[in-house]
Amino acid sequence: MKGWxxxxxxxxxxxxxxxxxxxTEEFAKKWVGGRGFALxxxxxxxxxxxxxxxxxxxxxxxxxxxxxxxAPNTGKTVVAAKSPLTGGYGDGNLGSRVTINLRKxxxxxxxxxxxxxxxxxxxxxxxxxxxxSAQEIWGKGTYATLDWLYKKYxxxxxxxxxxxGGEKKVLYSVIRSMEGRAGGRPGIxxxxxxxxxxxxxxxxxxxxPVADPEAIKKIGADDLRKVGEIDKKTGWSIQxxxxxxAWCNEVAALPVRNxxxxxxxxxxxxxxxxxxxxRVATYGCPHCTMRCGITIxxxxxxxxxxxxxxxxxxxSNLEIFELAQVASLNxxxxxxxLDTISSGGVLGFYxxxxxxxxxxxxxxxxxxxxxxxxxKLAAYREGIGDFLAQGSMRMAQKIGKDSEAxxxxxxxxxxxxxxxxxxxxxxxxxxxxxIGAHHKExxxxxxxxxxxxxxxxxxxxxxxxxxxxxxxxxxxxxxxxCRFPWIELGWELEHYPLYFNTITGxxxxxxxxxxxxxxxxxxxxxxxxxxxxxxxxxKDYPPKVxxxxxxADKEGIIAGKILDLAKYDQLLDHYYKLRAWDSRGIxxxxxxxxxxxxxxxxxxxxxNRLE
Amino acid sequence: MKIQVKIIGYLxxxxxxxxxxxxxxxxxxxxxxxxxxxxxxxMPKIITRNGNAISPLDKLKEGDRVVIAPLYSxx
Numbered sequence: 085m086k087g088w089x090x091x092x093x094x095x096x097x098x099x100x101x102x103x104x105x106x107x108t109e110e111f112a113k114k115w116v117g118g119r120g121f122a123l124x125x126x127x128x129x130x131x132x133x134x135x136x137x138x139x140x141x142x143x144x145x146x147x148x149x150x151x152x153x154x155a156p157n158t159g160k161t162v163v164a165a166k167s168p169l170t171g172g173y174g175d176g177n178l179g180s181r182v183t184i185n186l187r188k189x190x191x192x193x194x195x196x197x198x199x200x201x202x203x204x205x206x207x208x209x210x211x212x213x214x215x216x217s218a219q220e221i222w223g224k225g226t227y228a229t230l231d232w233l234y235k236k237y238x239x240x241x242x243x244x245x246x247x248x249g250g251e252k253k254v255l256y257s258v259i260r261s262m263e264g265r266a267g268g269r270p271g272i273x274x275x276x277x278x279x280x281x282x283x284x285x286x287x288x289x290x291x292x293p294v295a296d297p298e299a300i301k302k303i304g305a306d307d308l309r310k311v312g313e314i315d316k317k318t319g320w321s322i323q324x325x326x327x328x329x330a331w332c333n334e335v336a337a338l339p340v341r342n343x344x345x346x347x348x349x350x351x352x353x354x355x356x357x358x359x360x361x362x363r364v365a366t367y368g369c370p371h372c373t374m375r376c377g378i379t380i381x382x383x384x385x386x387x388x389x390x391x392x393x394x395x396x397x398x399x400s401n402l403e404i405f406e407l408a409q410v411a412s413l414n415x416x417x418x419x420x421x422l423d424t425i426s427s428g429g430v431l432g433f434y435x436x437x438x439x440x441x442x443x444x445x446x447x448x449x450x451x452x453x454x455x456x457x458x459x460k461l462a463a464y465r466e467g468i469g470d471f472l473a474q475g476s477m478r479m480a481q482k483i484g485k486d487s488e489a490x491x492x493x494x495x496x497x498x499x500x501x502x503x504x505x506x507x508x509x510x511x512x513x514x515x516x517x518x519i520g521a522h523h524k525e526x527x528x529x530x531x532x533x534x535x536x537x538x539x540x541x542x543x544x545x546x547x548x549x550x551x552x553x554x555x556x557x558x559x560x561x562x563x564x565x566c567r568f569p570w571i572e573l574g575w576e577l578e579h580y581p582l583y584f585n586t587i588t589g590x591x592x593x594x595x596x597x598x599x600x601x602x603x604x605x606x607x608x609x610x611x612x613x614x615x616x617x618x619x620x621x622x623k624d625y626p627p628k629v630x631x632x633x634x635x636a637d638k639e640g641i642i643a644g645k646i647l648d649l650a651k652y653d654q655l656l657d658h659y660y661k662l663r664a665w666d667s668r669g670i671x672x673x674x675x676x677x678x679x680x681x682x683x684x685x686x687x688x689x690x691x692n693r694l695e
Numbered sequence: 696m697k698i699q700v701k702i703i704g705y706l707x708x709x710x711x712x713x714x715x716x717x718x719x720x721x722x723x724x725x726x727x728x729x730x731x732x733x734x735x736x737x738m739p740k741i742i743t744r745n746g747n748a749i750s751p752l753d754k755l756k757e758g759d760r761v762v763i764a765p766l767y768s769x770x
Contacts, residue, residue, distance in 0.1 A: 318705050318708075318738075318765075319705040319707075319708040320704075320705050320765075322705060322708065323704050323705065325770040327703060327704025327705060327764075327765065327767070328703075328704070328764075328767045328769070328770065330701070330703050330704070330764075331703045331704070331762070331764040331767060334701060334703070334743065334746065334762045334764075335743060335746055335762075336746060356704060357707070357713055391770070392770055393770070502769070523769050523770065527768055527769025527770070528769075529767070529769065530741050530766050530767050530768065533741065533743070533747075533748040534741050534748045534766075538747070568770075571768040571769070571770070572768065572770075574739065640746070641745060641746025641747070642746070
């Protein structure tokens with residue numbers, strides 16, 4: 085077997101033991117890597133109903149055959165676990181030197197089990213694994229933790245770490261790496277914290293096994309250069325992901341005031357042009373020639389690396405239009421190890437609930453200093469922070485008074501920075517994202533506006549969501565590479581079978597990849613249905629407020645318009661039918677069989693009805 | 696006639712401006728506007744007028760707000 089190392093490392097923190105295991109070629113071909121590996125391991129090894137923050141949960145670090153090979157843009161690592169925020173399957177990916185080092189240490193997959201009695205960090209160096217005391221770094225932010233570990237192991241070491249948010253098990257805490265990088269929105273940082281695991285450090289010295297090393301060396305180097313040239317020619321990375329902010333403001337898709345509004349006259353103050361003008365540095369992931377980490381100085385003088393999601397959720401969504409203050413909130417989230425999107429969603433919901441009179445409090449939209457204070461309280465779970473640390477779904481359940489309607493999440497995960505009160509297909513994309521409302525799996529707003537009528541709920545929108553889920557939520561998450569060259573620069577998808585085949589010696593085409601994608605989407609949904617025996621389609625709905633006429637914009641280009649519930653239901657039906665899932669959104673028995681999931685269907689049938 | 700033109704993201708590198716009022720001949724098409732402001736035809740883009748997407752052949756009107764953006768895919 086080429087392309088994969090064929091090895092996984094299983095580490096048990098309770099017993100402080102580790103074991104190198106092998107996986108079969110059949111497993112590799114069926115699940116490929118990354119999200120596929122993580123999902124299958126969690127499905128097989130977790131008992132349904134376990135406490136996500138208990139020692140039974142497992143933290144997975146998963147790579148794929150392309151990960152870590154010098155080609156565009158292969159520096160990503162997938163982290164996964166049963167989510168404490170949603171109760172379902174949870175994962176994320178982040179740029180990290182772990183990608184290269186773990187592969188060079190001889191592993192494609194790391195499974196962390198149990199719970200350490202004392203705070204520890206793990207040092208993996210090829211065959212050697214050490215459990216080391218984290219007393220000196222426990223309680224520290226991620227920047228100080230990274231510095232401490234860099235001093236010991238050098239900047240070339242791969243490091244995953246958590247901040248105080250993860251230590252205190254904030255339900256939307258993330259895993260962090262390489263200063264500005266973060267992943268694992270559905271509380272994967274809290275899972276790491278629940279295990280008393282502060283960091284994972286990896287150093288590898290072996291060669292990654294590749295079918296045709298000379299060919300991939302040439303293709304990879306050429307293509308990295310070409311991607312960089314396209315970026316330079318277009319100028320994409322001048323504003324990076326933040327270019328879209330000004331456009332969202334123009335087309336009424338910007339999150340403003342807990343997504344109550346869709347645009348704002350001051351949005352220009354925090355847009356990509358202003359960000360680029362304030363830039364002091366640029367950072368990127370390993371093996372990237374289109375670096376998007378635009379870094380500016382925050383209000384306190386820290387370097388803060390921003391992207392669109394950060395600015396949308398911590399800026400416009402909170403009606404904070406001073407870029408340095410948005411950067412401060414972003415820096416705090418990064419240092420404390422909190423997800424920036426969910427943090428913006430939680431604070432937005434909190435301000436809104438106060439506004440609506442549903443809860444007492446002194447936080448108002450636009451109050452950056454108070455927002456900073458609240459983020460710190462949340463990370464340490466002190467005072468009101470303990471309430472905020474639970475995420476907007478649980479907050480709304482506790483507040484009651486119809487606040488669930490404007491708690492902006494799906495399945496418990498806060499919605500990313502696109503306001504879909506009148507963008508039906510994108511609302512479907514959020515609602516059917518496999519980990520809760522994340523933009524990473526499908527984003528169809530330009531398609532909806534350009535190729536369809538904005539107010540249509542046709543089958544073509546459901547098909548587009550599925551097509552993109554196959555590519556973004558499937559392909560890039562299981563071969564494990566960054567989707568940006570394709571998404572942002574139009575780097576053709578056909579390059580990826582070439583990389584994959586050159587690395588593995590196989591002869592796959594894109595259709596082979598789509599079958600793996602569909603298998604993974606079916607099993608991700610099965611994971612939810614196994615955890616929630618009362619599963620129904622209502623869990624694939626966006627928040628009620630998007631259907632509420634009283635919430636329609638009062639002015640602007642979508643004044644008076646909102647999503648139509650009956651038509652959304654039709655759109656969801658289209659989606660289910662195209663996927664051959666039942667009307668509850670659970671894959672049908674025959675569908676699972678056709679995707680090679682007969683055993684998994686039998687297991688699911690123990691907990692939920694299969695049609 | 697006068698229109699307001701807003702350029703988004705990296706297309707600013709082509710036009711050299713991000714927003715301005717332009718005096719243009721009456722009944723000009725969106726495509727002709729692109730040529731006037733030096734945005735290459737082959738560059739993927741989405742053009743909106745007053746918030747709604749339009750085709751390159753659509754004619755512009757006095758007072759339009761035309762926004763020209765890269766064909767974003769949502770990061």
